[in-house]
Amino acid sequence: MFSEKTITALVTAPVTQNIALIRISGPETYNLIRKIFDHPLPEYPQKKPQLVVGNIINQNKEIIDQVLLLCFYKPHSFTGEDVIEISCHGNLFIVNQILRLILENGTELAKEGEFTKQAFFNDKLNLIQAQAINDLIRAPTLSASKLALHNLNPQTQKEFTKLLKIIADQLLKIIAIIEVNIDYPEYDGVEYLTGKAALNRLQKIRRELEKLLSLGQQARIYQEGVKVAIIGKPNVGKSTLLNALLQEEKAIVSSLAGTTRDVIEGKYNLKGIPLILFDTAGIRKAKNIVEKIGVSRSQKVLKKAELTFFLLDNSRAWSQEDTKIWKLVKNKKIVIIINKTDLKKKLKLPNEILAKNPVSINAKREEIKGLEAGVEKLLTKNLGNIHSPYPFLSHSWQQSKLQELAKKIDEIIQALKQEIPLDVVSGDLKIIFHLLKELSGKEYNEKLLDVIFSEFCLGK
Ligand SMILES: Nc1nc2c(ncn2[C@@H]2O[C@H](COP(=O)(O)OP(=O)(O)OP(=O)(O)O)[C@@H](O)[C@H]2O)c(=O)[nH]1
Ligand SMILES: [Mg+2]
Incomplete structure (x- = not known):
């Protein structure tokens, strides 16, 4: 089913850059380009795409830009339609003038995904492949892009x-x-x-x-990643852990309990699995209104998290605060983390916690390898081979x-x-x-x- 509509859009981002790419697709593509281009176009039809150098000109024959055209012929194009891609200089004044000329000569601005939609209607790809194209563009890690390429194949x-x-x-x-x-x-x-x-x-x-x-x-x-809430009582080292994972001083760290008030987000690539980390305010009985808001935000994050890092402090005894937090997290998918293992041990873990194989780390010195291995194992436990x-x-x-x-x-x-x-x-x-x-x-x-x-x- 070939399209009756000719559509156009700026393919590259609408920012100033060296080169921009404008795509036109549909039955009027060649007629239209002839009106705004000062060089002859290759003979029609051809199986292979052809390159042409020339100038885009307006009605008064003024040169708007020197460009390179990549000409595809129906059905040998991505969309299955006649397609011309214009590589022009990436100054937005130039780009907008060229786009205006194309639109004035009988095209419509393409909607989101409309080129791919044309390709679907022309049997160039099915819906699984169309979806894969979008996945490929948005893949957050190399592993995710490989999965998308597999679906596209x-x-x-x-x-x-x-x-x-x-x-x-x-x-x-x-x-x-x-x-x-x-x-x-x-x-x-x-x-x-x-x-x-x-x-x-x-x-x-x-x-x-x-x-x-x-x-x-x-x-x-x-493809989507896993939302991870970093939870624990104040001062256990939640923000230090976030910074160690991200390798940047994203969250403020201090020896004062109650340093973090707001939720701080960071992205971390764990062997191809994107983790969306949320550092939260330490959960405790709040002393003032700001702290109250912080604790309530922590609880909200905890609710929507798909994985929880429950942090404990090796240098302090198990407390009522830990018990309260444990009750909140015990039925969730969690990794129990004992931090500050460089300090003298005062923490005595209840059997229930020991049974969950806690991981020991020293966030301050960025000794977190055990955690990474533990999380990877947990997340990929049921994954088997992703082939x-x-x-x-x-x-x-x-x-x-x-x-x-x-x-x-x-x-x-x-x-x-x-x-x-x-x-x-x-x-x-x-x-x-x-x-x-x-x-x-x-x-x-x-x-x-x-x-x-x-x-x-x-x-x-
Ligand atoms: N010795 C030692 N100190 C650490 C370790 N991790 C964090 N700290 C220290 O513990 C203190 C608290 O660290 P934070 O990361 O701010 O703790 P937090 O859990 O985010 O605290 P709140 O935001 O108040 O809830 C800081 O002085 C850190 O330098 C560690 O592994 N060893
Ligand atoms: Mg903090």
Whole structure:
């Protein structure tokens, strides 16, 4: 489905820079450029992109800029449309003049992700790949960008299509046999499908889905990061730990209890997993209004954190404050950290805490290797190897489709286990087919397109 619209946008950031890139895509691209460019364009059509040097000129034939055009021809472009990319000088006065000229000559300003949307409608990529492009642009670490590249790879899509086809074929077989069984119960030329045989097939599919679900969740950790609350009573060294991890003096450190009042955020790359760290005010019975606000903010951070660092001070005895905080964090995913191990030990840990394998550190001297290893182990405990021939279905729309599918198959498995006749479940199998199509990233509805492309930047 080729576009009737020609769209344009500044692809590079709208700031002064050496070179800026403007992209035009759609049926009017070449006609339009002929009106504002003073050199002949390469002959049409060609498979390979062509480079042309020349000047962008206005209606009065005044030169606006000397530019380089990269010309692509339908369907051999990213969007599948005629595309020209203009590399111009990155002065925003120049960029804006060129953009205005393009818009005046019959194009529309592209919306977020609209070029990628054109590519999707022209079958250049499916929705899983479209999402992967955005992931690649936003990847917070090298590991996250590798996951996005894996999803973008056509080979990955091929493998996934194969897997979905195997699942669909298995289901078709079940449906076909159910229907023969219903229509010709006496016909013994076909395999009589007992509930048990169908059950085995479905359980195999279910296991495959479980793998896809869990790999997607793992990938999410690398893409989105993990929110970590650094919690503890005042003066245990929370801010010192934050600074040691970030390798900068981000938070004020002092020997006064109650130094940190506000939440201080920092990003840390733990072997490819982005940690979003929140240093908080020490939790204790607040002495004044400002401290009260600080403690209440700490508790809010604790609520939304996916991981908690519970800090204890090796040089002080276990106190009531520690007990209170322990009650707040004990049911969360936590790492218990004993700080100030360079000082004389006064801390005697309750058995409950000892059982959680606390990690010892010296934040002041930045001796935190044990912590890094512990956190990595904890976060990657269920991760196994983040390798798969299939795409990592980490986004909420992908996870929810997988879950819907798993739920439907579970229901059928339950029905079969209770020996409900197979014809009763054949309707459900048809719903599953639809879900499989949606999962392939080729089926879409407007709502889903909005969800995916609204996250894109302008010009992509
Ligand atoms: N000896 C020693 N001192 C430390 C260590 N870590 C932190 N400190 C000291 O402990 C004091 C308190 O450190 P902070 O990092 O401000 O403690 P905090 O938990 O952020 O305190 P609040 O913000 O008041 O809740 C400072 O004087 C630090 O230099 C450590 O490992 N060893
Ligand atoms: Mg502090």
